[in-house]
Amino acid sequence: MVDKIFEKSIKKQFEFDEDVASVFDDMLNRSVPYYKQTQELTIKFALNYLNKNDVVYDLGCSTASTLIELGKHSKYDLKLIGIDNSSAMLARASKKCKAFGIDIELRNDDLLNTSYENAKLIISNYTLQFIRPLQREKLIQKIYNSLDKDGIFIFSEKVISSNKTLNKQCIDIYYDFKKQQGYSEYEISQKREALENVLIPYTEEENKKMILDAGFSHCETIFKWVNFATFIAIK
Numbered sequence: 001m002v003d004k005i006f007e008k009s010i011k012k013q014f015e016f017d018e019d020v021a022s023v024f025d026d027m028l029n030r031s032v033p034y035y036k037q038t039q040e041l042t043i044k045f046a047l048n049y050l051n052k053n054d055v056v057y058d059l060g061c062s063t064a065s066t067l068i069e070l071g072k073h074s075k076y077d078l079k080l081i082g083i084d085n086s087s088a089m090l091a092r093a094s095k096k097c098k099a100f101g102i103d104i105e106l107r108n109d110d111l112l113n114t115s116y117e118n119a120k121l122i123i124s125n126y127t128l129q130f131i132r133p134l135q136r137e138k139l140i141q142k143i144y145n146s147l148d149k150d151g152i153f154i155f156s157e158k159v160i161s162s163n164k165t166l167n168k169q170c171i172d173i174y175y176d177f178k179k180q181q182g183y184s185e186y187e188i189s190q191k192r193e194a195l196e197n198v199l200i201p202y203t204e205e206e207n208k209k210m211i212l213d214a215g216f217s218h219c220e221t222i223f224k225w226v227n228f229a230t231f232i233a234i235k
């Protein structure tokens, strides 16, 4: 279904409710530049590290697109676990897993309350940005602690620039991208308001510092387009 959520006047904050879930795949494809390509990169890098029966978590799995693609492309059986606290998203995830015949354990839980054990790989694409800063640092520490000794964490985020002028230019270019994707100025400004204080982006440097502070030995940017980035962190 086509995302028309912000065509009408919306007074509440952005939420992953039934309305958003029903148009979510279209929303991501049209609002996250190179979404499909970053998902492909996530899978390509992931496959370099995975062996038979490895445990993989996707934190903020939404409709499970990434784990389904990983399941399709892996030559090994993997234990795939998707976690999200939106029932509406997970209902769709469950239907898609059945339709594609991919076995994924879907957990309806808050990322901050649940534990991830024996993880070889943890993925979290465009989700940390929705976790409040103090909690975010704690979550990263939990991710680090949950990973096997040679475990990998792949994540993607909307980012900002610490240079005010460049930051403004990045936002303008991003809004042009949204217009090209068919969103009107009204939809763009309504969504911007709804995301205020809900989506809190860090700079690329802040993301890397947070990762290294948690104990990871290395963090590499494997993709960047203006204000969106994908990282791989090695324990």
Ligand SMILES: Nc1ncnc2c1ncn2[C@@H]1O[C@H](C[S@+](CC[C@H]([NH3+])C(=O)[O-])CC(=O)[O-])[C@@H](O)[C@H]1O
Binding pocket: 016, 028, 059, 060, 061, 062, 063, 064, 065, 066, 083, 084, 085, 086, 089, 109, 110, 111, 112, 124, 125, 126, 127, 130, 131
């Ligand atoms: N505290 C939380 N606990 C659990 N889930 C949460 C929490 N906060 C947010 N979520 C969930 O995180 C997901 C973020 S979307 C991820 C896209 C996906 N990774 C993709 O690559 O297709 C990104 C976006 O919409 O920009 C939503 O499904 C929320 O319900």
Ligand SMILES: O=C(O)C(=O)Cc1ccccc1
Binding pocket: 027, 028, 031, 032, 158, 191, 192, 195, 199
């Ligand atoms: O930052 C924005 O303006 C976005 O639209 C990014 C986004 C994409 C999908 C869900 C929430 C935010």
